[in-house]
Amino acid sequence: xxxxxxxxxxxxxxxxxxxxxxxxxxxxxxxxxxxxxxxxxxxxxxxxxxxxxxxxxxxxxxxxxxxxxxxxxxxxxxxxxxxxxxxxxxxxxxxxxxxxxxxxxxxxxxxxxxxxxxxxxxxxxxxxxxxxxxxxxxxxxxxxxxx
Numbered sequence: 001x002x003x004x005x006x007x008x009x010x011x012x013x014x015x016x017x018x019x020x021x022x023x024x025x026x027x028x029x030x031x032x033x034x035x036x037x038x039x040x041x042x043x044x045x046x047x048x049x050x051x052x053x054x055x056x057x058x059x060x061x062x063x064x065x066x067x068x069x070x071x072x073x074x075x076x077x078x079x080x081x082x083x084x085x086x087x088x089x090x091x092x093x094x095x096x097x098x099x100x101x102x103x104x105x106x107x108x109x110x111x112x113x114x115x116x117x118x119x120x121x122x123x124x125x126x127x128x129x130x131x132x133x134x135x136x137x138x139x140x141x142x143x144x145x146x147x
Contacts, residue, residue: 026055028094028128030138035111035124036104037144045118047072047109047126047140048102053094060131061092068124070113077105091131118142 033049053059064072074089089107092100102108109126118124122142127135 026057027130027134027136028053028055028059028061030126030128030136030140031099033126033138033140035118035122035140035142037118037120037142039145041117043113045069045111045114046104047111047124048104049138049140050099050101051092051094051128051138052099053096056096058096059094061094061128062090062131063129064109064126065129066111066124066126068115068118069111070115071110072112072126073110074107075110076107120144 029052031050031052033047035045035047038045051061061074064074066072074092075086076089077084077086079085084105092107094100100107111124120142124140124142126138126140128138129135
């Protein structure tokens with residue numbers, strides 16, 4: 001290996017290291033986020049998608065908000081003694097590399113008091129609050145049920 005090849009290799013390594021996010025910059029990611037549009041005007045909707053923790057440390061979601069809704073809460077639907085029950089989830093802990101799937105009939109976001117009607121394809125920004133004081137923004141697309 002000649003000196004030029006070694007220098008180019010070292011330069012490439014240094015550039016890769018400097019462009020990578022530092023652990024302090026690491027935050028959760030929202031993948032395939034969507035909001036289910038109701039069949040008629042209603043004071044609440046539900047949000048779904050996958051929330052991923054790509055970080056080397058655990059992350060805990062303690063809340064969520066959106067300019068498009070008066071209130072956003074994490075909820076979970078469970079069948080207890082044959083009856084479907086919904087309860088608020090005050091916080092959601094994600095271990096390093098772990099994800100949580102928000103889906104109909106399970107963990108989901110309750111989106112209450114919409115500020116304006118949404119149309120299919122509308123984008124909704126939802127900001128998640130983390131226990132460590134950080135914030136993470138996710139994009140959700142409005143869809144009709146079954147799309």
